[in-house]
Amino acid sequence: MPRRFARSVALGLALSCLVALLCGPRSALAGNGGEARSILREPDRPYGVVAGEADASAVVQNPANLAYLYGFNAVIDFAFNTKSSGRRGSGLGVFAAVPLPWQILSLGLGVQGLWREQVTSGGNVDTADAALGKFTIAAALPLMRWAPGLAIGVQYSRLFSGVNQLAPGLNQVDLALSWRANRYLSLALVARNLNAPRTGTLGRAAPVFDPELALRPLGDERLEFAFGMRTRFGGDVDQILASPDPQIRGYALQPRGRVLVGGRGVRLYAEAERVAYFDDDETKVQSFDAVRFSAGVQFDTPHFGIAAGANAGLGTRGADGLHGASARVRFSRARYAEVLPVRPRRVTRISLAGKRDDRQLAELVWTIDELARRRGGVILVELRGTGFGAAQLEEIREALLRFQDAGGRVVAYLEGGALSHYFLAASADRIIAHPHAALSITGLTTRTLYWGELLTRIGVKAEFVRIAEYKGTPEVWSRAGPTAPVAEQNRALMTDLWNHMVRVIGRSRARDPAVVSAWIDAAPWQPDDARRRGLVDDLAWPDELDAKLEQWLGRRVRIEPPPAGPDRPGTWRDPAHVAILHISGTLVTGESLNLPLLRLELAGSDTLAKQIARLREDRDVKAVVVRIDSRGGSVRAAQEIARELDRTRARKPVVISMGRAAASGGYYIATAGQYIFANATTVTGSIGIFLPKLDLSGLLDKVGVNAELLSIGDRATMRSYWKPYTDDERAAAMAGIQASYDLFIERVAAARAMTPEAADALARGRIWSGVRALEVGLVDSYGGMHEAVDRAARMAELPVRPGAEPSVRHYPPRPTLVQQLRRVFGLDLSLPLGSAVGLGGGPGIHPMTDPMTGRALSFADPLLRTLSLLPASMWHGDAPEALAVGPCHVEIDG
Incomplete structure (x- = not known):
């Protein structure tokens, strides 16, 4: 473990202990007790997030964070606490969210069931604490176009229950604001219960303001701290918090802290929060401070993640210690960091079919480089149907070489293919060819159509002026073939490309360039002949590739496409x-x-x-x-x-x-x-x-059209297509392009x-x-x-x-x-x-x-x-x- 990272871990653990001390109990009284928790409060989860990560549970935690999603996301949260702990946190939540196209809006839904049963000192279950359900819809509006990193969100919830006397028909409206200032700092504020919903005989619920500050000292998710505080204003919905006892009503501040440590798909988490506990012995009400804890581990794969840990408490009146457990399961389209190395069975299929532009090229190169960072694995490259040119294929070739240098292995599959395809395939550890597709590595060609004679026949004269003798494009319109300088440079260009490709193929296939040159001269090659002469290593139909790879690698394999979905960045907002x-x-x-x-x-x-x-x-x-x-x-x-x-x-x-x-x-x-x-x-x-110019006057003569030009100025018709250059006009045109050339x-x-x-x-x-x-x-x-x-x-x-x-x-x-x-x-x-x-x-x-x-x-x-x-x-x-x-x-x- 790097020394800086070890120091960061130690600092994180120390700060989490400090949070626990600051939030710790001031008194611990004997007897049974219970948590003073609003009926609108969510059930426990492994750890909460107001400022920081974005997943589907943001529907109820902070709807503004939905704006940071990179694709469909779904989360299942589960928590169970023993009745004897007096902790109101048991429940199950299912959430789903998706950003709309062009990031105009993100939407989310949530359904929760809360098992709130809590035994009083008399052994009874208060009907206000009976089970209930909660349905939530949320939306987030990204404001990044106008204010980088900023988003707002809103959520509406409705409670329902057949047994809880306070839940039916209870509505809740929250408004949220998030700002990812940079890769190190994230700030958020959620205003909960803004509609101050009425809860039966207990009056209106208090609005709650929930700010949080999250820090990532290393600039990424390897180390994260968060500090927040729930603050309520006005009346309370729980009967115990409606008590006139000023000590009880003083629990308006609930500070909390969170720390996450780890990387590459494995993180440890710990969270602590000050809560209010009470003791109701049916004669009097006593209240006291307590601290709830949760700690555990989180594992991530690209599209699936799980977190699980224990819930505990201090200062909970005889129920100190383990209270229960909580877990989270996450499904996402966006790819998270992988906890496991590349699975030995996985062979990543990279198809070049239909790809031709540089953005698609960049996507492929970055995908291969990401696979290289995982150290090991196998890539299967299929070249059929690609529109990439030789220079683009050369960039893919270099990326595959980097992958091999990192310990990976490459297989190329050819279904026929030209010299440029073979140029790329030769870099592979193994080449497999289709058994009925000839290998047409027949060489290099140029194709230039010269229109000069045709234009002359129809009465059109090309009067291009150019600088200089190697500028061959104007010749296409004025001649029947290239001049000597242009022909010379074309041959030199082809020779350079030929020498490079032959040399690279020879080095990759451990052959002398003269052997490679002979291969090309003898093309096209039938697949069996290509295998016997060493151009390819094996033959297989597409549906036989897995068997051929298993035979070569000596283990079972599964051919898969590259990980789907956008990459989830490891930072909140890395604008640089x-x-x-x-x-x-x-x-x-x-x-x-x-x-x-x-x-x-x-x-x-x-x-x-x-x-x-x-x-x-x-x-x-x-x-x-x-x-x-x-x-x-x-x-x-x-x-x-x-x-x-x-x-x-x-x-x-x-x-x-x-x-x-x-x-x-x-x-x-x-x-x-x-x-x-x-x-x-x-x-x-x-x-x-x-400078292009065509004289169309000869064509007009052939078709019986006269172009009568009326002009003022010696060179007013200089660029007209209806007349030839005069000597003066040609000299002026030449002077103009000479200035541009200089x-x-x-x-x-x-x-x-x-x-x-x-x-x-x-x-x-x-x-x-x-x-x-x-x-x-x-x-x-x-x-x-x-x-x-x-x-x-x-x-x-x-x-x-x-x-x-x-x-x-x-x-x-x-x-x-x-x-x-x-x-x-x-x-x-x-x-x-x-x-x-x-x-x-x-x-x-x-x-x-x-x-x-x-x-x-x-x-x-x-x-x-x-x-x-x-x-x-x-x-x-x-x-x-x-x-x-x-x-x-x-x-x-x-």
């Missing part, structure tokens, strides 16, 4: 976190847009700039990791985003994580970071700019600590693999989101527990379906080429019209189809603008 800002898709000016069905993703500068500004002002965000998966787009959009990141970097660390691609405009944004991580298979660089080079030189001349030598539109980018100094280190978050947390000096991950949140929040539909059908999306061809020109969509007659014009389908293939950043806007767009991704196995 690393923000991961996702920049995915084509960079455009305006708002972001995502159309999954069309696989169209636009990263809007307005959306991202506003989000970055919010992260900069958010004190809870201690560092920003910018995850870039973009081959660029609008130069202006890249500049606006980079400027906001520059301003943010002046206040807090900004670290860059490159995904599949961070090219051209994507690399421009990367220059705003203090440190850049890239995967070996990332495509980056492409530092260059071009600015780009200056940023690269400043960010990478090199001269502008050296930066220009690496730029000129040239693309680089992550491997080569590290060598030439365009990135700082290999790594993905995991490494970037770790670096950012250290730069921000975030306190992170040993073996734990820094707290992470993803931005911007995913747009809702309603927001997506609004952006499309609410006319937020401009049409191809914008106002330059008369199809845009404002927030709405306007048909192209003849400026003289006002009649609507139309184009032939081939033109519209061709224009729709242009990069989104060319047509998403009101007019053509300078673009920084990199090449298409290299595809694995075509």
